[in-house]
Amino acid sequence: MDSLDWISKWADYTPSKTAVVSHESNEMFSYKDLDEYANNLSIHFEKLKLTEGDRIAILAEHGPLYIILLACCQRMGLILTPLNYRLAPFEITHLLEDCNPKLLIYNETFSEKLDYNSCKNIPNQLTLNDVKNLYQEKTLQQHSPLTIKENNPIFLFYTSGTTGKPKGVLYTNKMMFWNSLNTSMQLGITFKDSTLNVLPPYHTSGWNIFITPILHKGGSITIIEKFDPEKTLQLLEDTKTTLFLALPTMLLMMQKTSQFQKVDLSALRYIISGGEIVGFDMVSHWKKHKNIDIRPGYGLTEAGPSITSLHHDKTLEKPNSIGKPNFYLDLKIVNENNEEVKNNEVGEICISGNIITPAYWNNSVETKNKIKDGWLYTGDLAYRDEEGYLFLKGRKDDMYISGGENIYPQEIESFIEQIPSVTKAIVLPIDDNKWGKSSVAFVTSTDSSMNEFDIRKYLKGNLADYKHPKAIFLLSEIPLTSLGKVSRKQLFQYFHSLISES
Incomplete structure (x- = not known):
C-alpha cells in the first residue's frame, strides 16, 4: 500500500467511515x-x-x-x-x-x-x-x-x-503532501473534522485548501455543485461542518441573507478566506453575530495554496494582514535588485519549498521567468511589519509609476472603501500622455445618489493628489470571474469601450 x-x-x-457526500445526488x-x-x-x-x-x-x-x-x-x-x-x-x-x-x-x-x-x-x-x-x-x-x-x-x-x-x-503529489501538512498544522485538522466545499473543481482552492488535507486526515467532505448563500448556511448547520472555505464575496452574500441570524453554526471551528482582502468589518461581523473566527490567508495556484495564515487571535489586532508564512516553506520579500527589503518596505513575495510548482505546462519561457534558483517569484507585492506580519499591496503588474512616484492601486481602493456607503472599489492603471501612467476607479455603492464628485471630495483630504484616479465610474456591480474574484479583464474592456465611444 x-x-x-x-x-x-x-x-x-x-x-x-463516510468520506464524501454529494448534496445534489444525495449519494x-x-x-x-x-x-x-x-x-x-x-x-x-x-x-x-x-x-x-x-x-x-x-x-x-x-x-x-x-x-x-x-x-x-x-x-x-x-x-x-x-x-x-x-x-x-x-x-x-x-x-x-x-x-x-x-x-x-x-x-x-x-x-x-x-x-x-x-x-x-x-x-x-x-x-x-x-x-x-x-x-x-x-x-x-x-x-x-x-x-x-x-x-x-x-x-x-x-x-x-x-x-x-x-x-x-x-x-x-509532493506539493499536495506538504501543502496538507502546512494546512493541518495551522488548523489542527484531525479525522473528526469535516468540510463543506462550495468552490469549483478547476481551481486549486477547490481541492487543496480543505479537500486533500481532509482526505489525508481521514475526515469527511460534503460537496455542493453551485454556491448559494442561503443553502450554504443551512448545510453548514445540518452537516455540523467544522472547517469552511469561502471567498470574501461569498461571505458577504451569506451575511446579508435572512438565514444568517437563524442558523446554528456552533460546530464551525474556523472559516478560511482569501483571494481578495478580508476586511476588518467582515471579520468583526462574523465574530460578533456568530462567534466565528475568519482566518485570512494567502496562496496561489503555483504554490501551496496554503502559504500564509493569520491566527484567529490576531484578526482584529492586525486588520488586512495575511498573517505569517506556514511551517514548511520559506518566504522572502525582495526589491527590483533581488535584495531582501527591510520591515515596512514593499517588495515582491518569493516562495521556496516543496510546495511550489516544478513548471508551467508547455511554457518554458514563463517557467524561467517565474522560477529562479528554486524561488517562485509570485508577482504579488507585500511588506512585513516589525512583528513579522505580512500585508499585501497588490500585484506587481498593477503597481504603476506616475510622474516618478510609485503608486499602489490597493492603497487607493482602501481609502475609497472607507466611505460609508461604498461597498467595493477597484483601481486600474492606465496610460497617461502627461504622467506616463494614471488610474481609473470603479466603485459600487448602496447610495444611488452618490457621484464622482462625492468620492473626490472625500479623497481630497485623505489621499495625496497625485494618487487620485483620473476617472471614477459608479457601477451597479463589479464583474467577477467564475471563482468570485474581481475580473479586471472585464473592467479594462469596459473602460476601453467607453474610450472608443467618446
Missing part, C-alpha cells in the same frame, strides 16, 4: 467505496491504453467522481485536468488543444461547449454517466497500481486568467 495513497490507507483503517461514499471505485476505473482506463503522464480532462461540476478520479490518477500516474465549464466554447477548445488529453469526461449539460475542433484529436470521450457505470461495475480483478512518485503531477490547473490567457500549472 502506497504511503501517498491516502484513500486506500483509510479504506483499510476505517472502511465504513454517500465511504472510504472503502472510493477505494473500490478507483480500482474499477483504473482497470477500465488501462483498457483505454491510458499510461503514466497522460491527461484526463473533465468538464463537470464538483462532485464525488472527482475524488474517485484523484485516487485513480494517483495510482496510474495520470494527470487530472479540471476545465472551467463557465468558459466560452472557443476558450475551452484552446485549453483542450493545450493539454492534449487522452480522455475527456464531460457532463452532457455542457456538451454544447464542445465542438468538433474541441474533440477531434481526443481518442477517448465519456459522459459522466458512462464513467459512473464503469466505476460501479463489479469486478474481482485487482488493479496493480504504480508506485506513486512524489514528483509526478497529479493535477494540471489552468489559472483563472483575470488579466490574460490562462496558463497551465502542474501540481505534484
